[in-house]
Amino acid sequence: MVGTVRAARHRALAGASFTAGLAVGAAAMFGALGLLGALLEPGRWFLIGAAVLAGVAVLADLAGLRVRPQVHFQVPEPWRRTMPLPRALFLYGLLLGTGLMTFVPAAAAWALLPLTVAAGFPGAIAVGLSFAAGRALPVLLMRDETALAERPQGLRALRVLAAASLVLALAAGEARAATRVVLRGGDPSAAGTDLVWQEPGIGGVLLRDGGQTRLPGSDPALGDTRIAWHVGPEVTIANSLNLQPVLQLAIPGVEKLAVSDTWLVYRVGLASGREQLRGFAFADPTHTIAISASQKRGTLGRPSLSADTVLYHVAGPGGSTLFLFDLATGKRIRLRSSTHSQLLNPDRVGSKLLYVRLSRCDQELRLGPLVGNGAGRLLYKLPPLAGQDAGHERGHTSQGEHLPCTRPPKPTSRMLWTTALSGTTAYVTVLRPGSGGAMTPSLLSISR
Amino acid sequence: MSGTGVVAAALRAQQAEAFHFCGHIYTTGSCPHPIGLPRIDRDGFPLRASDGHPVDDLGRLVDKLDRPVDAQGNLLRDPDGNPLPPAPRTRICEVAAREHGFRPYFDGSWYRCCGGHVRQLRDCCGYTRRRINGDAALTGYCYHGRHVFCVMYYDSKVKC
Numbered sequence: 001m002v003g004t005v006r007a008a009r010h011r012a013l014a015g016a017s018f019t020a021g022l023a024v025g026a027a028a029m030f031g032a033l034g035l036l037g038a039l040l041e042p043g044r045w046f047l048i049g050a051a052v053l054a055g056v057a058v059l060a061d062l063a064g065l066r067v068r069p070q071v072h073f074q075v076p077e078p079w080r081r082t083m084p085l086p087r088a089l090f091l092y093g094l095l096l097g098t099g100l101m102t103f104v105p106a107a108a109a110w111a112l113l114p115l116t117v118a119a120g121f122p123g124a125i126a127v128g129l130s131f132a133a134g135r136a137l138p139v140l141l142m143r144d145e146t147a148l149a150e151r152p153q154g155l156r157a158l159r160v161l162a163a164a165s166l167v168l169a170l171a172a173g174e175a176r177a178a179t180r181v182v183l184r185g186g187d188p189s190a191a192g193t194d195l196v197w198q199e200p201g202i203g204g205v206l207l208r209d210g211g212q213t214r215l216p217g218s219d220p221a222l223g224d225t226r227i228a229w230h231v232g233p234e235v236t237i238a239n240s241l242n243l244q245p246v247l248q249l250a251i252p253g254v255e256k257l258a259v260s261d262t263w264l265v266y267r268v269g270l271a272s273g274r275e276q277l278r279g280f281a282f283a284d285p286t287h288t289i290a291i292s293a294s295q296k297r298g299t300l301g302r303p304s305l306s307a308d309t310v311l312y313h314v315a316g317p318g319g320s321t322l323f324l325f326d327l328a329t330g331k332r333i334r335l336r337s338s339t340h341s342q343l344l345n346p347d348r349v350g351s352k353l354l355y356v357r358l359s360r361c362d363q364e365l366r367l368g369p370l371v372g373n374g375a376g377r378l379l380y381k382l383p384p385l386a387g388q389d390a391g392h393e394r395g396h397t398s399q400g401e402h403l404p405c406t407r408p409p410k411p412t413s414r415m416l417w418t419t420a421l422s423g424t425t426a427y428v429t430v431l432r433p434g435s436g437g438a439m440t441p442s443l444l445s446i447s448r
Numbered sequence: 449m450s451g452t453g454v455v456a457a458a459l460r461a462q463q464a465e466a467f468h469f470c471g472h473i474y475t476t477g478s479c480p481h482p483i484g485l486p487r488i489d490r491d492g493f494p495l496r497a498s499d500g501h502p503v504d505d506l507g508r509l510v511d512k513l514d515r516p517v518d519a520q521g522n523l524l525r526d527p528d529g530n531p532l533p534p535a536p537r538t539r540i541c542e543v544a545a546r547e548h549g550f551r552p553y554f555d556g557s558w559y560r561c562c563g564g565h566v567r568q569l570r571d572c573c574g575y576t577r578r579r580i581n582g583d584a585a586l587t588g589y590c591y592h593g594r595h596v597f598c599v600m601y602y603d604s605k606v607k608c
Contacts, residue, residue, distance in 0.1 A: 186527055200527045255528060269530075298515075298531040315533035317514050340505055340543075342535050358535070360482055360506055386507025389484040389497055392468035400468045402478040402486070402580065402598070404507070411507075413518075417526065437522030438529070 010086075017086040019136045021093020026132035027125050029098040030116050034124020037117040050114035057111035061159040067107050074103075097132050106162035134165065178380050178428075178444040181207070186429030186441025187256070187302060188420035189221045194240065195420070195427065196220035196227065197443050204229050206243075215243075223305050224261040230254050237264060237282070249285060258305035263327055265291065265303045265310050275300050277312055279327055291325050302418050304347040311335075311346040311353075322346045322355055324370070335370065347421040354421040356428065360384060361405035363416045365428045367448065379426050379446045380416075387411040417441065424448055471560030471567050472599055474588065477580040479540040479572050479598035480547060482507040486600035488570070492539035492554065500603065504535040505543075541572035544598050550574035552597075556589030561608035568604060571596040 060067070075095050079088040099109055112131065116124045181188075185197040185205065195207040196215070204220030206213040206227070217229030217236060227240040235254055237247040253268040255275075265279035277291035277300055291310055294300050301313035308328040314321050319339035325332050336343050341359035348354065353370045356363070361384050368376015387409055391401030417429040417439075426446045431439035467475060469485060478486040482505055485497035496503050503509060508516045514537045516524045524532045538546075545552035553573040560567050573590035574597050585595035 198527070298526070298533050301533075313533075315535075317534050317536055319536050320533070339536055339546075340538075342506065342533065344533070358506060384507065386483065386503065386509075388482075388507070391478070391484040393470055393485065393497075396468050396470065398468060400472070400475055400477040400581070400599075401484065402480055403484050404480065404482055415532075431526065433518060433524070437518050437520075437524050439524060439526055439532075441527045 013086050014089050015140050018089040018093040018139065019132070021090035021095075022097040022132040022136050023093075023129060025094040025097020026099070026128035026135075027097075028128075030124045030128025030131065033113060033116040034120055034127075037120045037124065040117075046114070047118050050111075050118045054108075054111040054115055057107035060107040061162055064159065065107070067104055067110075069110075070104055093132075093136075096135060097128075099131060106159045108159070108162035108165065130165075134162075178446045181427065181443040181445050183442050184440065185443045186431070187219065187418045188427040188429065188443055189223070189258070189304075190420040190422040190425070190427060191222040191224065191240065192422065194222055195422075196222050198441075200441065213243075219255065219257050221257040221259045221305075223259040226259045226261055228257045228259040228264060230257065235264070235266070247282060247285065256302045258303045258310065260305045260307060263305060263308065263310075265305050265327075267300055267303060269297060273297060277303055277310070279310060281327070289327060289330070291327075292323070301345045304345075304420070306348050309348075311348055313344050313346060313355075315342055315344060320344065322353075333371075336373075344416075345418045347419045349421045349423060352421065354379075354419045354426050356416040356419060358385065358416065360386075361409055363412075365416055365419065365426060365446065367421075367426060379448070380428060380444065382414055382416060382430070383412045384409045385411060385413070385415060415439070421448075469601065470562035471558075471569050471601065474586065474596075474599075475581065476571075476586060476588070476596050476599050479544045479580070479600045481540050481600070486540060486598070488540060488600050488602050490602055492541055492570075492600070493537055494540050502537070504537045506535045508535065510534070510537065540600055541570075541598070544572055544580065545574060548576070548578075548580070548597065550576045550597065553590070553594055555591045555594060558589060562601075562603070564607055566604045566606040566608045568602040570600050570602065572598045572600060 075092050079091060116127050119127055182197060185199045187198045189196050197205055198219055199205055203218050204215035206215055215229050217231045220227060220229045222240060225240050226237055228237045233250045233252045233254055235249055235251050236245050237259060238245045251266060253270055254266050255269050256267040258265040263279055263281055267275060267277050269275050274295050275297050276293045279289045279291055280287060292300055292312060299314060299316050303310050303312045308326055310325045310327060312323055319337060320343045321337035322335040322343050323332055324335050341357055344356040346353055346355040348370055351370045352367055354367050357366055363382040364378055365380040366376040367379050368374050388403055388405060391403045392398045413433045415431045417431050420427040426448055428444050429441045430444055431441055434440045481494050482503055483496050487495045487497040489495055494503050501509050504514060511517050514534050516532050518524060526532055541552045551574055554570060555573045557568050557570040560569060571589045573594040575594055576585055576597050579585035579596060580598040585597060588596035590596055
């Protein structure tokens with residue numbers, strides 16, 4: 001292929017045609033694999049299998065073992081003589097971009113295919129374009145391919161490079177996966193690189209520069225340059241840098257807090273079994289704004305605050321809705337709502353909205369646009385909270401059965417709950433069942 | 449043959465003809481149900497077929513107030529002790545109607561003996577020419593020009 005490109009009268013045009021063909025072929029092939037992954041949603045065991053296969057391929061490439069299997073189909077050589085060279089090179093690129101035509105030089109190429117299925121769509125397109133770039137560069141940069149053929153160590157170096165790329169891809173994939181921040185803790189709140197959470201029965205914790213600081217109160221919240229916590233009804237708003245209090249006041253029944261440079265928003269549980277979301281500006285703490293109210297506990301979520309806007313959910317038997325309330329204008333906007341799934345505990349950074357969506361067939365942490373109906377990008381997923389039966393009774397046929405999920409779900413008792421969003425990271429509380437119906441939280445972080 | 453024997457033989461014959469659940473002798477499919485088998489309570493809300501426990505639209509077990517509970521019946525609570533928010537619990541015929549764009553009607557029903565109890569088999573009716581299977585809908589126990597879109601059942605406590 002090197003010789004064919006270099007033989008062209010317009011070498012740049014030939015190289016561009018070949019590269020374009022590679023890009024289109026690789027995007028189509030790897031994109032199709034990604035779409036397959038998005039449709040089939042491969043489970044944990046497929047991911048583990050793909051990672052194991054990738055590890056074996058890396059070892060095989062590093063050891064220089066013979067690459068098996070090989071593909072016997074080769075690109076049609078007569079094309080370079082029977083059609084204009086740029087067109088022939090584009091078609092060659094198209095075929096080589098699939099990764100399955102002609103000699104497969106590294107085991108990593110095979111291992112990339114199941115990993116691409118696992119990557120899903122549109123991540124697979126990025127994998128395909130990287131593959132195309134990796135295939136195009138040697139052809140465009142080398143002067144003579146026979147040099148490579150005569151010096152096996154050159155091919156060996158390429159295989160080591162392919163293995164290194166695969167390791168990097170695996171590491172990047174691992175970085176994208178969820179990592180546990182704390183085993184016992186939840187209700188996160190983030191600002192910049194700082195993170196706070198609540199440790200059940202103990203109190204708030206601040207994570208800053210890798211070090212943890214125990215806060216002198218519970219249900220901590222971070223926002224702009226402020227941090228807030230409470231001890232019983234006594235609420236403290238402090239400077240987040242030095243934790244020096246700037247305002248302290250008593251709010252009977254206070255439960256959850258959200259804070260910014262100018263506002264404090266909180267949820268209160270009332271003795272009558274009701275709950276309310278309220279807020280006030282630091283400029284006038286005596287003037288309380290009622291944001292939302294519910295007749296039953298557990299209906300209003302944990303509020304989050306960004307500049308002048310409060311985000312919260314209202315969830316009940318009629319469905320669930322994510323709201324945005326503008327404290328400055330008193331205007332309320334319905335961001336998302338659903339009557340068949342639960343949308344819970346939103347947070348935002350700028351125009352991005354993070355929220356939990358519990359549906360019949362899975363639980364999802366989604367990052368999407370603040371306004372609009374788009375469901376957004378899936379950041380993390382858990383199986384659903386309930387399984388399904390056979391759809392038909394024993395001894396009867398399956399004719400006419402109607403199952404809720406396309407694949408039989410493996411239910412989990414873990415449940416996605418509160419969220420927090422920073423510029424680079426999304427956080428989500430995962431509740432695990434304890435004794436007597438009580439749920440224990442743990443905190444995960446997912447790179448955005 | 450005694451009278452009891454005749455009834456038993458008739459019921460056996462019915463069961464032998466049944467399709468995906470006992471007593472259903474036609475081909476119309478189940479209404480969408482969060483667990484699978486279209487078992488409902490007398491008001492049309494979904495129950496888990498295996499034990500008759502009420503479930504919400506997410507398939508979770510719920511108590512009488514439709515609040516999610518664990519397998520022992522304990523109310524599920526968040527780490528602060530508040531009950532987890534209840535999810536919608538929708539009549540499965542209404543779910544079918546919402547998903548397929550028709551107004552639901554409960555017109556008629558018929559009864560069979562299944563598992564030692566009288567089972568009421570109900571048609572989810574509507575002004576629709578298509579049924580959940582995708583082909584032409586049957587009249588079944590629907591009236592005034594309505595057709596059967598999907599089927600469901602209610603297991604009574606009456607022994608048979």
